Structure formats: structure tokens, C-alpha cells
Amino acid sequence: MTFLHRRTRQTKSSGDCFEEYTACFRGRKSERSMTKQMMIGVALGNGYGAQNSAWRMPWVDPANYTSFDSQVRYAQAAERGKFQFLFLPDYPALKGDVAMEAPWVSLEPMLTLAAIARETNRIGLVATGSTTFNEPYNLARQFKTLDIMSHGRVGWNAVPSWDPAVAANFGRQLPPREEKYQRLHEVVQLVQALWGSWERDAWVLDTASGQFADPAKIKPINLSGRHVGARGPLPLPPSEQGQPVIFQAGGGGNGLEVAGRYATGVMGAPQTMEDARHQRSELRAAAQRAGRDPDEIKYFAGIMTTVASDRRAGLDRRILLTEHTFADRVVYLGQMLGLRLESASLDAPLSPEQLAAARPSPADPRSVYALQVAREGWNLRDVLAHGVIEFHPAIAGPSIEIADFMQAWFEADAADGFWVVPDVFEDGIDAFVDGVVPILQERGLFHRDYEGHTLRHHLGAPAQYGTDTRVLG
Numbered sequence: 040m041t042f043l044h045r046r047t048r049q050t051k052s053s054g055d056c057f058e059e060y061t062a063c064f065r066g067r068k069s070e071r072s073m074t075k076q077m078m079i080g081v082a083l084g085n086g087y088g089a090q091n092s093a094w095r096m097p098w099v100d101p102a103n104y105t106s107f108d109s110q111v112r113y114a115q116a117a118e119r120g121k122f123q124f125l126f127l128p129d130y131p132a133l134k135g136d137v138a139m140e141a142p143w144v145s146l147e148p149m150l151t152l153a154a155i156a157r158e159t160n161r162i163g164l165v166a167t168g169s170t171t172f173n174e175p176y177n178l179a180r181q182f183k184t185l186d187i188m189s190h191g192r193v194g195w196n197a198v199p200s201w202d203p204a205v206a207a208n209f210g211r212q213l214p215p216r217e218e219k220y221q222r223l224h225e226v227v228q229l230v231q232a233l234w235g236s237w238e239r240d241a242w243v244l245d246t247a248s249g250q251f252a253d254p255a256k257i258k259p260i261n262l263s264g265r266h267v268g269a270r271g272p273l274p275l276p277p278s279e280q281g282q283p284v285i286f287q288a289g290g291g292g293n294g295l296e297v298a299g300r301y302a303t304g305v306m307g308a309p310q311t312m313e314d315a316r317h318q319r320s321e322l323r324a325a326a327q328r329a330g331r332d333p334d335e336i337k338y339f340a341g342i343m344t345t346v347a348s349d350r351r352a353g354l355d356r357r358i359l360l361t362e363h364t365f366a367d368r369v370v371y372l373g374q375m376l377g378l379r380l381e382s383a384s385l386d387a388p389l390s391p392e393q394l395a396a397a398r399p400s401p402a403d404p405r406s407v408y409a410l411q412v413a414r415e416g417w418n419l420r421d422v423l424a425h426g427v428i429e430f431h432p433a434i435a436g437p438s439i440e441i442a443d444f445m446q447a448w449f450e451a452d453a454a455d456g457f458w459v460v461p462d463v464f465e466d467g468i469d470a471f472v473d474g475v476v477p478i479l480q481e482r483g484l485f486h487r488d489y490e491g492h493t494l495r496h497h498l499g500a501p502a503q504y505g506t507d508t509r510v511l512g
């Protein structure tokens with residue numbers, strides 16, 4: 040597939056190393072493979088947490104929705120835990136039941152990351168930037184500026200928009216999927232070309248001779264495709280990691296091809312270990328098809344965490360947070376198990392007859408786990424409190440159970456790491472950092488400190504500057 044038509048020589052891709060590297064990727068890779076360790080990211084959002092009712096918890100300031108201070112506090116907590124990155128999703132629209140629920144994205148992510156960048160030193164900063172409704176020049180400029188501001192810690196989650204409500208905010212309609220992904224390929228290639236539009240040593244800064252920069256090493260990119268174009272160059276030299284790394288999330292077969300070509304980090308939403316293993320191996324194969332080393336792509340599985348002193352305390356906390364959903368969810372639980380269930384059933388476990396009749400629905404991969412929990416004899420309120428109907432696998436209980444879960448998936452090659460979605464940010468990140476992280480470190484599964492300063496280094500990603508000529512097709 041060809042997306043961009045060159046008018047002049049394109050900025051070259053470089054295999055050289057930036058920042059504090061003394062060894063290039065190959066050297067680091069062999070060091071890493073001796074002690075394979077997982078990586079961890081945390082997803083932030085509206086200032087409250089994964090659960091809709093987090094804003095109402097007595098220990099949460101309900102004004103956090105617009106608080107940069109709270110976002111900074113969460114980032115610092117994750118950095119204390121040596122997380123490789125934090126992730127800010129984006130959804131430029133207002134939707135949902137604002138009468139009772141806080142929207143899941145509030146403050147604009149790039150400005151939020153700018154505030155966080157100034158108050159943290161090591162943690163990677165990843166944000167979504169839509170490839171559907173942004174011009175590549177703006178994306179290139181903003182992400183590169185943030186990358187320079189943070190000394191090389193930025194990642195761009197390059198995804199297309201999917202919601203007509205977002206399209207309406209740009210006075211547009213959602214393009215057909217094929218067009219959306221064509222535009223995505225053009226945007227990513229163009230952004231990377233703009234990032235590489237200054238050769239690494241173009242910024243001379245020789246005060247004695249008076250030479251500021253070498254114009255021979257700063258070139259327009261002159262790229263135009265079917266959907267976007269830009270002349271360039273950007274007025275920006277390389278950052279300490281050269282340029283931001285690319286992340287990708289979701290998007291089925293199209294997303295797989297995007298990730299295979301460009302992504303260093305992929306945030307997946309698998310429901311089961313088998314699903315995660317499958318997704319990870321598909322991604323690795325896609326990277327190989329694109330001419331890359333499969334180890335260049337890191338797959339992160341999403342998990343929802345409720346850290347508590349024991350299982351009972353974890354379930355009680357999740358009941359406090361999610362009970363308002365149970366009347367609807369118990370009916371859906373019935374559909375997952377092929378049973379008729381309603382609110383009145385919540386206080387009792389499934390009867391022996393119901394258990395004998397229950398069949399996990401093949402339409403929902405969460406059904407097998409739901410039945411497994413029900414067989415343990417919990418009442419249905421507790422079955423739901425286990426998080427059997429959640430966007431990601433949910434673990435509610437003592438730190439050791441969360442660590443065991445992560446270890447099992449990691450050692451089964453189901454993930455290179457995890458993006459953690461705490462139930463309530465205010466105390467959930469600290470609880471994970473103080474409880475789960477030391478166990479993983481003790482087991483040799485997670486690093487005790489940052490080994491480098493840039494996100495590229497944290498992720499073990501090869502140096503890249505400009506477009507990756509291996510994947511242009």
C-alpha cells in the first residue's frame with residue numbers, strides 16, 4: 040500500500056542512538072533478555088477512577104474533575120512505583136448521563152501532560168491524538184513540543200475516532216472505516232517525517248561563529264497523500280529520545296496492521312489469557328510482516344484493580360463502587376449463563392439446579408469466568424462484585440492475588456506488561472504501588488528503578504528518527 044507520494048527526497052530514517060544510550064537496541068535487547076521483566080502503565084482519565092461512582096467516594100474530592108493538581112499527584116504516585124508510562128485517553132465530546140455520572144474524559148490531554156511533565160522526571164507520558172480529526176502538522180508540533188519539554192518521555196496513541204458525537208464537534212461525519220484507516224496511515228507517516236525534518240546535528244548553536252543552525256540539514260518534507268499533506272519542516276530539533284514513540288489501541292484487523300507497522304506499545308483489551316496470547320502473537324506476526332523485529336512491539340493487557348486487605352474487603356469496596364449497576368448486570372449475567380436472573384436473585388448463590396443448567400455463552404468470553412466464580416458459591420451480588428462483567432479482567436483482593444494474576448499472564452507470554460486501571464485513582468494507585476509492586480520486584484518480575492530517562496528506553500525500543508523506511512509500502 041502506498042499512501043504518500045513523494046515530491047522531493049524524504050527525510051532519512053536513522054538507526055543511530057539518542058539520549059543517554061551508549062549501546063544501541065541490539066546491545067540492550069540482549070541485556071534485557073537475560074532478565075525478562077514486565078512493564079506497567081496506568082490509565083488516567085477524568086480525575087476519579089475507572090468506576091463511574093468514584094467521584095462520590097468519601098475520600099475523593101468531587102472537584103477533581105478539573106484539578107490538574109490531582110492528575111499530577113496520580114502521575115507522581117505511578118512514578119514512585121517506577122511505572123514505565125501513564126496513559127491519557129481522549130474523547131473530545133460530552134456524552135452520557137451527566138445527571139448521575141462524570142464523563143470519562145475531562146481536561147484536554149496534551150495540556151494535562153504538559154502540567155504533569157513539569158512535575159515528574161522519569162515516567163513516560165502517553166496520550167491519544169485522533170488521526171481522524173487532527174491535522175498532522177498540529178499533532179507533530181504538539182507531541183514533539185511535549186517530548187522536548189519532558190526530556191524524551193512522550194508516546195502518541197495514534198487511533199482513529201469512532202463516535203459520530205466526536206465527528207459532530209468538528210462539523211463533520213465519520214468517514215467510512217477504510218478511509219479512516221487510509222488517513223491514519225498518511226497521518227502517522229507524515230507526522231514522523233515532520234519529526235525527522237531536522238537532521239540530528241542540524242542545530243549548531245555556535246555562539247562564537249554566530250551559526251544558529253545548518254540550513255542544509257533542515258529540509259521540507261513535501262508530502263501529500265489523498266487525505267493530508269504538509270510541506271514542513273517543523274521548527275524543532277530532535278528530543279532526547281529523538282521523537283515520540285507510537286502507541287496503538289484497538290481497531291480490529293486494521294488496527295493490527297497499523298500496530299505492526301508503527302507501534303512500539305499496544306494497549307489491548309483481552310478478556311482471557313488465551314485471548315491475550317492470541318492478540319500478542321498476532322501483533323508480533325504483523326510486525327514481522329512489516330519487516331520489523333517482533334520484539335520491537337510490546338503488548339500491554341488492561342486490568343482493573345481493587346487493592347484491599349483480603350478478598351472480602353475487595354468485594355465490599357467494589358460493591359460500594361458498582362452496586363448501582365447490579366439490577367441491570369444481574370439480568371445480563373443470566374444471559375451469559377443461559378439462566379433467568381433478576382434483582383431479587385442478588386442475595387442468594389445459584390442453586391444446584393441452576394448450576395447444573397448453566398452454560399457459558401459463547402458470545403461473551405467472560406462467561407466462563409463468571410460461571411467459575413458462581414460455582415464457588417458466592418451470592419450473585421458477590422459474583423458481580425468480582426467484576427465478571429467489566430471492560431477488562433478485574434481483580435479485587437489482596438496485593439498478592441493481583442501479583443499472581445500478572446505473573447501468570449506474563450509467564451504464559453500473554454502480555455509484555457499491563458496497563459492498570461485502578462478503581463479509584465485517589466488511593467488506588469498508591470495501594471498498587473505499595474502493595475503489588477514490591478511483590479513483583481521481590482519475584483524479579485519488575486524493575487526496582489528506571490534504567491534510563493526516556494520512554495523509548497523504558498520500553499526497550501530501537502532508536503528511530505523520521506519515518507521507518509522498513510515499513511513504507
Ligand SMILES: Cc1cc2nc3c(=O)[nH]c(=O)nc-3n(C[C@H](O)[C@H](O)[C@H](O)COP(=O)(O)O)c2cc1C
Pocket residue numbers: 127128129130167198199200201216288289290291293294306307308341
Ligand atoms: C485500550 C484502548 C484505548 C483506547 N483509547 C481510545 C481513546 O483514547 N480515544 C478514542 O477515541 N478511542 C480509543 N480507543 C478506541 C480505538 O482506538 C478504536 O478507534 C476503536 O476500537 C474503533 O476502531 P474501528 O473504527 O476500527 O472499529 C481505545 C481502544 C482501546 C482498546
